[in-house]
Amino acid sequence: MELLDRYLQAVKKHLPWQRQDDIIAELRANLEAQLEDKETELGRPLTKEEAEEWLKQIGSPIQVAARYQRQQYLIGPGIFPTYSYILRLVLTWATVIYAIANAVTIAVSNQGGEAVLRAALRLPEIWLINAGVVTLIFVAIELLSVRFPEKFGALGPMANSMAGPMTAQWSPMDLPPTGAGDGEWAKPRSFTKALLQVLSGGLFLAYVLLVPHYPFLLFGPGEWYLKSLPYQLAPVWWTFYWWLVAINTFELAWKIVDLARGAWQRPKNRAKHLATHALSLIPLSVLLLAPNHVLFLLKNPADAAKLGAALAGANKGVLTALTIAFAVVVLQIVWGVIQASLDAYRKRVAR
């Protein structure tokens, strides 16, 4: 039957070459016997349409040939949980290391916001490269453990040494206590704690308001030494100071309202915490955007020739420290947002 020959030829193309002839000979014998039975039953040869329908029922050549192939995975179910765990670990650490390295580079080379944007835009490339490398390693592990099980079979459960709690070597005693994932966010505060937070917020605000009148409160005995120095703070520090007062006043007002409304009986609000944390970026930005990057001035401009270099060094050093602090706060906020989003997603899925 010509159609059957054509069908078997098409199946053969997709079979593993070492076993092609053997498989086709067996398939031919089985299908010819089946065809014979059909024709005996009908008392005549199959029409072209009937033969076509019969072969369609058996399946497309690619499908039929695929059943003779070994089931293959790029990363099989045996090592996938370890792969997923390592991938998350690598991506997290790659992000942290990349962010710190860039924050320091940008700070030291005194680059502006454009450099920060450039670094942020390169982040997906960093993720892609790291994910690619991890994936390639695990594909190689899968391939080796399947092809050479006697030599590399032990790589399959390699998670024993790498993923701790996911594997045979884990112990129930290593597991974190229940609710540890939610941490302090799961627990409501006590009334005393909420009251103490209002009182400490009030005292801190009073302290901040008194510092300009009594610098001793901030610098201690060092105040007299600072007075003797030929440097003074640039006017931008006043802007910084009033932002600090405004934010602390806002936070104190919020805490008082919370106390009055009994909000302390509810678990802490992570979004609110993140928002107040984000507010701290404003005074830092004020200093980072100081006109001409000047945070300190000479009391007597005539000393510029003698003390100009030292002054520039002081300005640069403090700006570097502030840039690093700014990057750390941004990272904390991003991390907090990621955690909050994951928690919200988990809660939605669990419902």
Place this chain on the structure above:
Amino acid sequence: MGYSMTLTENLFENLRMELRRGCLTLAVLAQLKQEHYGYTLRKALAAQGMEIDESTLYPLLRRLEAQGLLTSEWREEEKRNKRFYRLSSDGEQIFARLLEEWNQINTSITNLL
């Protein structure tokens, strides 16, 4: 409505396939206590109510042979070369253990119902 029916049907079909997969192996091993070639084995299974597609059965025979559970030989029958399969001695042992497992599962499910 139609969409959700399709989803239900797909789900049922997937679960049915999963349920049948292990049973097919057991049925093939049971039937190959006597020698058969692919097509007659398929007919014998169908006669017992266990229909299996050609594209599932024939590769399954190869896999079971590669695993050492079946032996095979090419022989001429009715002027046609055919590959005959039968249970190997390892296959007999494994089949006995699988059968025991199957009976336990069957009893448990019956008790549960």
